[in-house]
Amino acid sequence: MIHKEPLASYLKSRAFLGALGLAEGEPVVFSLLGQGEYNVNYSFIHPRTGKKLVLRINTGSQMHLEDQIGYEFTALQYLAPSGRTPKPLFCDRERGLLVMEWLPGRTLDYKTDMDEAAGILRKKRMERGAVDFDFAECKILLDEKGRPEALVPRERNAATMLIEDFMLAANETVAEDYYWQQIPFLYRTHEKPDEEKIRRFAILINNFGYSLHIGNGEVHPKEIQKLLSRAVGTPEEAMLSRLALRSMKQAKYTTDCVGHFGLAARYYTHFTSPIRRYPDLQIHRIIKENLHGRLGEKRLSHYGKLLPEAAVWTSSRERLAEEAERETEKAKKVQYMERRIGEVFDGVISGISNYGFYVELPDTVEGMVHVSELDGDYYVFDEAHYELVGERTRKRFKLGQPIRVQVVAVDRYLKTIDFLPVREF
Numbered sequence: 001m002i003h004k005e006p007l008a009s010y011l012k013s014r015a016f017l018g019a020l021g022l023a024e025g026e027p028v029v030f031s032l033l034g035q036g037e038y039n040v041n042y043s044f045i046h047p048r049t050g051k052k053l054v055l056r057i058n059t060g061s062q063m064h065l066e067d068q069i070g071y072e073f074t075a076l077q078y079l080a081p082s083g084r085t086p087k088p089l090f091c092d093r094e095r096g097l098l099v100m101e102w103l104p105g106r107t108l109d110y111k112t113d114m115d116e117a118a119g120i121l122r123k124k125r126m127e128r129g130a131v132d133f134d135f136a137e138c139k140i141l142l143d144e145k146g147r148p149e150a151l152v153p154r155e156r157n158a159a160t161m162l163i164e165d166f167m168l169a170a171n172e173t174v175a176e177d178y179y180w181q182q183i184p185f186l187y188r189t190h191e192k193p194d195e196e197k198i199r200r201f202a203i204l205i206n207n208f209g210y211s212l213h214i215g216n217g218e219v220h221p222k223e224i225q226k227l228l229s230r231a232v233g234t235p236e237e238a239m240l241s242r243l244a245l246r247s248m249k250q251a252k253y254t255t256d257c258v259g260h261f262g263l264a265a266r267y268y269t270h271f272t273s274p275i276r277r278y279p280d281l282q283i284h285r286i287i288k289e290n291l292h293g294r295l296g297e298k299r300l301s302h303y304g305k306l307l308p309e310a311a312v313w314t315s316s317r318e319r320l321a322e323e324a325e326r327e328t329e330k331a332k333k334v335q336y337m338e339r340r341i342g343e344v345f346d347g348v349i350s351g352i353s354n355y356g357f358y359v360e361l362p363d364t365v366e367g368m369v370h371v372s373e374l375d376g377d378y379y380v381f382d383e384a385h386y387e388l389v390g391e392r393t394r395k396r397f398k399l400g401q402p403i404r405v406q407v408v409a410v411d412r413y414l415k416t417i418d419f420l421p422v423r424e425f
Contacts, residue, residue, distance in 0.1 A: 115158075118165040125168065129222030129264035133241055138364045140332045148336040151363040167272045168263065174287070175269035179257045183290060184303035186279045186311055188270045190251040190260040192218060201247035207385045208236055208400070221264045236400035238360070239350065243399075252315040253279050255307045279314050282307075330415040333365050337417050341407050344422055349401045352388060354381035357397050359405050359419050367417030369405065374421070 126132070137154040171188070178185045195217040202212040202219075210230065213223050224244050231237045248262065253270075260268040274280040286303060289295050351358035356370040371379050377390035379397070388397040397403075405419035 115162060118162040121165045121169050122161070125165075125263070126225070129220055129225055131221050131224050131228065131244070131262045131264075133228075133245060133262075135241060136238065136362075136364055140329065140336070142332075148332045151333070151336060151365065153363070171269050171271050172263075172265055172267055174271040174283070175257065175267035178269075178283075178286075179267050181290075183286065183295065184255065184300060184307050185257075185286060186253050186255065186269065186283050186307055186314075187257045188251060188260060188268045188279075189254040189256070189258050190262050190268075191249045191258065192261050193248045197247045201243060203384070204243065204386060205240060208240070210240070221261055234400075235348065235402060238348065239400040242350070250319070253311040253318075255311055279310070282310060327415065331412070334410050334412055334415050334417060337365060337367075337407055338410050338412075341410065344404060344406045346402065346404050347419075349397060349399055349403055352381065352386050352397065352399060357388060359403055365417065367405070367407070367419040369419045369421060 134156060138151045139154050140148050141150045141152060143149050175185075175187055179187075198212075198214060198219050202214060205212060205227070210227055212219060212227055228237075228241055228244065231240045251260070251262070257267055259266050269283060270277055270280045271283060272280065274284045286295070289299060345361050347359040347361045349357050350360035350366060354371070356368055356373075358366050358368055360366045371388065374388070374390075374397075377393045377395060379388040379390050381387075382389050386399050389395070404422040406422050407417065408420045409418040410416070411418075
């Protein structure tokens with residue numbers, strides 16, 4: 001069984017690394033400590049006392065209750081199918097152990113039951129309207145000198161989805177509990193989209209035969225979910241997902257619990273990754289202090305002053321970290337394509353402007369076809385339809401259109417890749 005590191009026990013708020021984490025923001029520092037070490041049971045073992053803080057969400061198993069605050073009951077009631085209410089068999093508070101089983105009585109099969117529980121969570125999330133973006137991602141494999149050797153598709157398999165389902169449930173459960181306790185806390189907030197942006201998005205997708213219901217200037221996440229579901233398997237699927245994401249606001253950290261639009265969640269926080277995100281580490285400190293009865297007026301006042309500033313600062317550092325990650329990936333992809341100048345690839349038009357269009361290859365490499373390289377006509381950018389249209393031939397280049405291109409140049413300094421359309425004879 002893999003347990004997450006109880007980082008709040010090692011990094012105190014006044015320690016150097018703890019202060020550095022706040023100064024640098026969540027991913028910049030802590031992404032170097034490791035990521036992906038998930039345990040769907042979310043057990044945190046104190047390094048000195050050996051006590052456990054557990055948020056265990058599944059359909060029945062042994063549950064450690066020391067330092068617990070009742071999350072397991074909320075989660076089990078949420079997960080339990082009709083007629084299968086969990087029943088406690090015995091409870092040994094001294095050992096902090098509670099054994100649960102389903103009323104019909106059967107031996108727990110972790111693989112089957114965890115998969116079933118994840119499916120129930122996913123189904124409930126989709127029913128309320130959560131938007132599930134599934135963008136193509138690639139891992140960049142480097143040689144011993146740091147040079148890119150290959151771009152390998154990053155698969156989102158059943159195991160990855162199961163972990164995501166339990167992580168989301170854990171985050172929502174903790175956020176709701178602390179919202180109602182009215183304790184100073186950090187929430188992960190995703191506000192409703194801007195009315196003007198969502199109207200422009202609706203007009204644009206209408207040109208591709210899609211529609212979006214907007215009521216009183218607002219759109220429900222369920223509408224975006226239905227739109228993306230209709231586009232699955234079509235040439236414009238990736239393009240619509242990208243445009244939908246751009247029409248939304250960026251998620252951020254706040255001290256007010258105003259919900260998460262993309263997840264259609266009333267309560268949401270980042271609880272599950274204290275090893276790589278500073279806000280998670282900070283709320284772990286709050287949870288531990290609360291569980292041990294140390295949140296007196298002085299500590300509540302301390303967090304009341306600290307958290308608003310921490311929310312703004314970590315949100316800004318998150319943007320910086322994301323930009324650094326994007327620039328690093330672009331640099332490595334440019335370096336990778338240097339050895340492929342002259343080669344021909346099939347891709348899809350992923351963006352259009354008045355100076356040309358971008359083409360994305362299956363391995364997520366993106367390059368530019370400049371309008372000056374489009375022979376035989378003068379092309380004008382039709383902003384309303386996101387197309388480049390030839391004035392004489394009326395030939396069109398539009399979003400989502402498949403195209404074959406040749407790599408003609410790369411620029412390491414600007415991190416750009418230039419393509420040329422391949423003529424079909």
